[in-house]
Amino acid sequence: MNAPDVHPAGGHSDGGLWSIDNLPYGVASTGDGSTQVVTRLGDDVIRLATLAASDGVRKWARTFDHSSLNPFIGQGRSSWSAARRWLRTILQDDARRALVAAATTPLADVTLHLPVRIADYVDFYASEQHATNVGSIFRPDGAALTPNWKHLPIGYHGRSGTVVVSGTDVVRPVGQRKGREDPAPVFGPSVRLDIEAEVGFVVGGETEVGTRVSVDEAAEHLFGVALFNDWSARDIQAWEYVPLGPFLGKSFASTLSAWITPMEALQEAKTALPAQDPQPLEYLRGDDLFGLDLQLEVRLNDTVVSRPPYKAMYWSPAQMLAHLTVNGAGLRDGDLFASGTVSGDARDQRGSLLELSWSGKEPVELSDGTTRSFLEDGDTVTITATAPAAGGRRLALGEVSGRILPSR
Ligand code: CA
Numbered sequence: 591m592n593a594p595d596v597h598p599a600g601g602h603s604d605g606g607l608w609s610i611d612n613l614p615y616g617v618a619s620t621g622d623g624s625t626q627v628v629t630r631l632g633d634d635v636i637r638l639a640t641l642a643a644s645d646g647v648r649k650w651a652r653t654f655d656h657s658s659l660n661p662f663i664g665q666g667r668s669s670w671s672a673a674r675r676w677l678r679t680i681l682q683d684d685a686r687r688a689l690v691a692a693a694t695t696p697l698a699d700v701t702l703h704l705p706v707r708i709a710d711y712v713d714f715y716a717s718e719q720h721a722t723n724v725g726s727i728f729r730p731d732g733a734a735l736t737p738n739w740k741h742l743p744i745g746y747h748g749r750s751g752t753v754v755v756s757g758t759d760v761v762r763p764v765g766q767r768k769g770r771e772d773p774a775p776v777f778g779p780s781v782r783l784d785i786e787a788e789v790g791f792v793v794g795g796e797t798e799v800g801t802r803v804s805v806d807e808a809a810e811h812l813f814g815v816a817l818f819n820d821w822s823a824r825d826i827q828a829w830e831y832v833p834l835g836p837f838l839g840k841s842f843a844s845t846l847s848a849w850i851t852p853m854e855a856l857q858e859a860k861t862a863l864p865a866q867d868p869q870p871l872e873y874l875r876g877d878d879l880f881g882l883d884l885q886l887e888v889r890l891n892d893t894v895v896s897r898p899p900y901k902a903m904y905w906s907p908a909q910m911l912a913h914l915t916v917n918g919a920g921l922r923d924g925d926l927f928a929s930g931t932v933s934g935d936a937r938d939q940r941g942s943l944l945e946l947s948w949s950g951k952e953p954v955e956l957s958d959g960t961t962r963s964f965l966e967d968g969d970t971v972t973i974t975a976t977a978p979a980a981g982g983r984r985l986a987l988g989e990v991s992g993r994i995l996p997s998r
Contacts, residue, residue: 710925760842792816795923889971903932943964974989
């Protein structure tokens with residue numbers, strides 16, 4: 591087995607998007623029968639428990655010898671930094687190339703698992719463009735944004751038990767729906783199955799119930815970033831969501847990428863937030879609030895249907911985390927919060943089919959000549975993203991992909 595190419599710019603077919611700048615974390619089963627924490631370098635996977643054991647670093651050998659990232663996430667930010675320093679050092683050390691090679695497996699030969707045992711899952715609604723589009727579609731006679739929207743990051747608690755790893759098939763949900771013209775609700779498979787292209791934030795460092803995490807403390811708890819697809823059955827959602835919010839229209843499945851990119855890898859992606867007017871309340875203000883310049887791409891089968899820009903998001907991850915805990919809700923290792931659908935100003939920057947097709951009025955054309963307003967059985971949706979890295983390079987986030995199976 592050859593040692594992986596560790597040149598900072600990478601030497602792989604993907605143009606170096608998985609270089610030493612990146613080093614995301616995942617969990618994989620490899621040919622030797624072990625399941626452990628891994629990282630990715632180019633088209634290879636490096637088994638971190640194996641590498642740490644052979645390098646004689648017992649702390650990391652124990653930390654990474656698990657089928658989830660939770661024990662690592664629970665160690666807090668100083669450990670996250672120390673592990674990344676160890677990893678970057680060993681990958682650039684010619685004297686330890688043989689150790690790295692012995693812990694390396696081609697990506698194609700491993701099975702990737704859901705990398706985090708998800709504790710609580712919250713979904714926000716942080717894109718002004720998305721909220722405006724949805725408001726215009728669902729409430730055409732009222733104000734597009736609700737009166738609270740610019741005062742707090744709106745969110746709801748979702749179902750952590752149905753967060754699945756990228757590559758998992760999604761069964762079309764069944765449920766109740768009632769169109770405007772229907773005299774009574776009907777039951778059956780959703781006929782308006784949709785995607786929501788989102789970014790997820792994985793949280794670590796438990797806090798006591800009754801305490802809160804300030805915007806300035808948020809960085810201590812933000813472990814990493816992943817792509818996320820909040821599959822949504824619009825017809826079920828529209829009938830059930832008043833007055834308590836999303837329920838069965840969303841809880842059937844949400845897909846998380848297999849790779850969690852550490853926040854430390856995204857220092858070059860930090861960017862200013864859009865202007866917040868009116869100024870939010872004191873607990874949502876901070877001196878170094880940041881957005882992230884992540885460029886998403888949404889592919890439906892073989893057609894790129896959208897390129898949503900994350901940097902347009904109104905609320906910062908630190909504000910979302912501060913709001914999530916301001917009532918004293920404690921954090922648990924493995925908590926996950928998602929940003930809400932990422933949509934930009936342009937039509938081809940919208941992160942859901944509801945918006946892209948304007949609720950079915952303007953179907954999206956695919957490269958095979960067919961059109962879509964919502965998903966059909968057999969459709970595959972893949973969301974990818976890249977971000978700026980050091981030296982003008984870029985890095986990739988782990989893709990999130992899923993195929994729709996017929997209802998059961
Ligand atoms: Ca959502």
